[in-house]
Amino acid sequence: MISIEEALRLVKNTIKPLLKETVKPVEKAGGYKLYKDVFSPINMPPFRQSAMDGYALNLNDSLTYNLIGEIKAGDNLQPNLKKGQAVRIFTGAPVPETANTVVMQEKVVVNGHSISIQNQIPVNTNIRSEGEQVTKGTLALTRGTKLTPAAIGFLSSLGIKEVSVIKKPLIAIVTTGNELVEAGEELEYGQIYESNSKMLLSTLYSLNFYDVTIHKIEDDYKTTLSKLKEVITDNDLVIISGGISVGDYDFVGKALQELSITEHFYKVKQKPGKPIFFGTKDNTHIFALPGNPAAALTCFYIYVYIALQKMTNNEAFELPRIKAKSTSKFIKNGDRPQFLKAVYEDEKVSILEGQSSAMLQTFALSNAIVFLPENVSEIEINDMLEVILLPN
Ligand code: AMP
Ligand code: MG
Numbered sequence: 001m002i003s004i005e006e007a008l009r010l011v012k013n014t015i016k017p018l019l020k021e022t023v024k025p026v027e028k029a030g031g032y033k034l035y036k037d038v039f040s041p042i043n044m045p046p047f048r049q050s051a052m053d054g055y056a057l058n059l060n061d062s063l064t065y066n067l068i069g070e071i072k073a074g075d076n077l078q079p080n081l082k083k084g085q086a087v088r089i090f091t092g093a094p095v096p097e098t099a100n101t102v103v104m105q106e107k108v109v110v111n112g113h114s115i116s117i118q119n120q121i122p123v124n125t126n127i128r129s130e131g132e133q134v135t136k137g138t139l140a141l142t143r144g145t146k147l148t149p150a151a152i153g154f155l156s157s158l159g160i161k162e163v164s165v166i167k168k169p170l171i172a173i174v175t176t177g178n179e180l181v182e183a184g185e186e187l188e189y190g191q192i193y194e195s196n197s198k199m200l201l202s203t204l205y206s207l208n209f210y211d212v213t214i215h216k217i218e219d220d221y222k223t224t225l226s227k228l229k230e231v232i233t234d235n236d237l238v239i240i241s242g243g244i245s246v247g248d249y250d251f252v253g254k255a256l257q258e259l260s261i262t263e264h265f266y267k268v269k270q271k272p273g274k275p276i277f278f279g280t281k282d283n284t285h286i287f288a289l290p291g292n293p294a295a296a297l298t299c300f301y302i303y304v305y306i307a308l309q310k311m312t313n314n315e316a317f318e319l320p321r322i323k324a325k326s327t328s329k330f331i332k333n334g335d336r337p338q339f340l341k342a343v344y345e346d347e348k349v350s351i352l353e354g355q356s357s358a359m360l361q362t363f364a365l366s367n368a369i370v371f372l373p374e375n376v377s378e379i380e381i382n383d384m385l386e387v388i389l390l391p392n
Helices: 004-014 149-157 196-206 221-234 252-258 293-311 360-364
Strands: 021-025 054-057 064-071 085-089 101-104 108-111 114-117 139-141 162-166 171-176 212-217 237-241 262-266 277-281 284-289 321-326 338-345 348-351 368-372 384-389
Touching: 004 262, 004 277, 004 293, 054 064, 139 149, 171 196, 171 221, 196 212, 196 237, 196 293, 212 221, 221 237, 221 252, 221 284, 237 293, 252 262, 252 277, 252 284, 284 293, 293 338, 293 360, 293 368, 338 384, 348 368
Parallel strands: 064 085, 171 212, 171 237, 237 284, 321 348
Antiparallel strands: 021 162, 054 085, 054 101, 064 114, 108 114, 262 277, 277 284, 321 384, 338 348, 338 368, 368 384
């Protein structure tokens, strides 16, 4: 059995970024990182644009201008303005070359076919110049940039439809257990609804990992062996739930051994989640998490989360940890370091009732995990605690 620190170190050191390329439609590239630099195919904006609803002027010394027409957004017009002439113009419309400034409509008094302004307007006011954001052929976004919604919008504004991004891992979730049935089916005596695959899938989706398949196996050695062999061959990351403990019907450990998986660790001195396996076969990493739902989710956040961040070359690969004052008392059972479901609010943290690793309701109400190290056995109100903030 190894310590949490050693287990974390092994995960961090073992997993390398998966730097493979894939091409995605831009609208489905959110959360990915650019594999290559992107150069702009156009000037952006592609023409001089009005930044306001107002009037485009060919300035002279006077404060009165003759109106000679109108340009709306999308119009393809280039009226020739002489000095002292103006056109009505709207936001996003092309500013004619012969106009040298735009005055907002709030600053204008209209008298039939002429307008007057109160003060002289400097040239190039309220005009977005051609290529102001980026010019054709220059670097728009650097490789490695994470595609946020703003980045997706920016690339789309350049007319880009597809982007080359760093591939995300193909992930398999494998559940084990004869007792598990799908929601929608009637529960027979001895059965429970399968929940870990849905829970893990939703954590993956919320972290922008979409290439996930789900596999269910019964507690039978042969099927465990053949299914694990298949998913380990086909995926970059395999997350197994249950069957890793020491019961007579826990076949995952034996199957992983039979498949010659390189074991990095199996059992960590922690609560919950003592039986947890991490191994590698070729380039595929395998985590076998405890079946108890709250333990599985805790182990996901502590270990698998880091693996996912490392595989996708993210620098901030651990969940944020902060210190906060406890609003609860707690007595630790046993000497293992413990992860406790908790609520963090206003710089304080409260440890929730119902810490059993089978209880998900408590987890559903928490937004943080309190970490109690080995040498802490009792928590008093106002003790400073280490808090791991969970992603929303
Ligand atoms: P195991 O790790 O297989 O011994 O399972 C530990 C506990 O977690 C047992 O009570 C199982 O019924 C439960 N469990 C295992 N897998 C799941 C799952 N996918 N969904 C819900 N509960 C599960
Ligand atoms: Mg089981």
